Amino acid sequence: MKLLEGHQIGINFDGRWLYQDVNFTLTAHHILALIGENGVGKTTLLRAILGEQAVSAGELTWHSSQAVVAYVPQYRADMQAFPLTIKEYVSLSMDHGIRPWFTSAEKEWLTHIIADTKLTAIANRRIDQASGGERQRAFLAQALVRRPQILILDEATANLDQHAKFELMDVVDHYRQHHELSVIMVSHDTDIVQRYADDYLFLTAGTSEFGTSPDAAISRMKQGQEATQHV
Numbered sequence: 139m140k141l142l143e144g145h146q147i148g149i150n151f152d153g154r155w156l157y158q159d160v161n162f163t164l165t166a167h168h169i170l171a172l173i174g175e176n177g178v179g180k181t182t183l184l185r186a187i188l189g190e191q192a193v194s195a196g197e198l199t200w201h202s203s204q205a206v207v208a209y210v211p212q213y214r215a216d217m218q219a220f221p222l223t224i225k226e227y228v229s230l231s232m233d234h235g236i237r238p239w240f241t242s243a244e245k246e247w248l249t250h251i252i253a254d255t256k257l258t259a260i261a262n263r264r265i266d267q268a269s270g271g272e273r274q275r276a277f278l279a280q281a282l283v284r285r286p287q288i289l290i291l292d293e294a295t296a297n298l299d300q301h302a303k304f305e306l307m308d309v310v311d312h313y314r315q316h317h318e319l320s321v322i323m324v325s326h327d328t329d330i331v332q333r334y335a336d337d338y339l340f341l342t343a344g345t346s347e348f349g350t351s352p353d354a355a356i357s358r359m360k361q362g363q364e365a366t367q368h369v
C-alpha cells in the first residue's frame with residue numbers, strides 16, 4: 139500500500155534548482171533510505187514532507203489521511219544540564235489533552251514504549267547523563283510515543299558508535315514489524331542502508347533515482363565516499 143508519493147518534485151531557492159523531476163513512493167511498512175551528497179537537499183525534502191517547506195514544482199500526494207509524522211534528529215552533544223529523567227523526557231510528546239495527568243492507559247503505553255526502546259533500566263536516570271546511544275533511543279521513544287504512521291530519521295545514527303547505531307536501528311526495525319509504521323531515513327552510512335532499507339531515493343542535482351533494491355545505490359554511495367577521501 140502506498141502512503142505517500144512524490145511526483146516530479148522540484149525545489150528552487152533564489153532562482154537555483156536544487157533538483158527537479160524527483161519521483162518516489164513511500165510504501166506502508168517499508169524503510170525508504172534518502173541518500174545523496176552533502177547539501178543536495180535531503181533535509182529540505184524532509185521539511186517539504188513535514189509541511190514546513192513548499193515544493194517549487196510537482197506534487198506530494200498523501201494516500202493516508204491525517205498520518206502522524208514523527209521526527210528523530212541527529213545526535214547532538216550539547217544537551218547539558220537538562221533536568222529531566224529519560225521517562226519524563228519521553229513523556230513530553232504524549233498528548234494528554236487539557237488534563238495535567240496521564241490516564242492509566244497512557245502510562246501503560248509510555249511503559250511499553252520505554253521497554254521497546256530498551257530504556258526501562260535507566261528510565262529514571264537524567265537524560266543529560268545518558269550515553270549517546272541511550273539519548274538517541276530516548277529521542278526515538280519520544281517520537282514513537284506519539285503513535286506515528288511515518289517516522290523520519292534525519293541522520294539519527296550519525297556520531298554513534300557501531301554498537302549503538304545498530305542497536306537504535308534494530309529497535310526501529312522491530313517496532314515497524316509490529317506496528318503500522320513506515321520510515322524515511324536520511325543516511326550516509328552504507329552499512330545502515332544495506333541492512334535496513336527496502337527502497338531508496340538517490341537525490342542528485344541531475345537525475346535523481348528511486349528504486350526498490352538499494353544495492354546499486356550503495357555501490358554509488360561507496361564510490362562517492364571513496365572519491366571524497368582521495369581529494
Ligand SMILES: Nc1ncnc2c1ncn2[C@@H]1O[C@H](COP(=O)(O)OP(=O)(O)OP(=O)(O)O)[C@@H](O)[C@H]1O
Pocket residue numbers: 151152156174175176177178179180181182183
Ligand atoms: N530556506 C532556504 N533558502 C535558501 N537556501 C536554502 C534554504 N534551505 C536550504 N537551503 C539550501 O539548500 C541546500 C540544501 O540544503 P539541505 O540541508 O536540504 O541539504 P542536505 O542534503 O540535507 O545536506 P547535508 O547532507 O549536509 O545535511 C543548501 O545549500 C542550503 O543552504
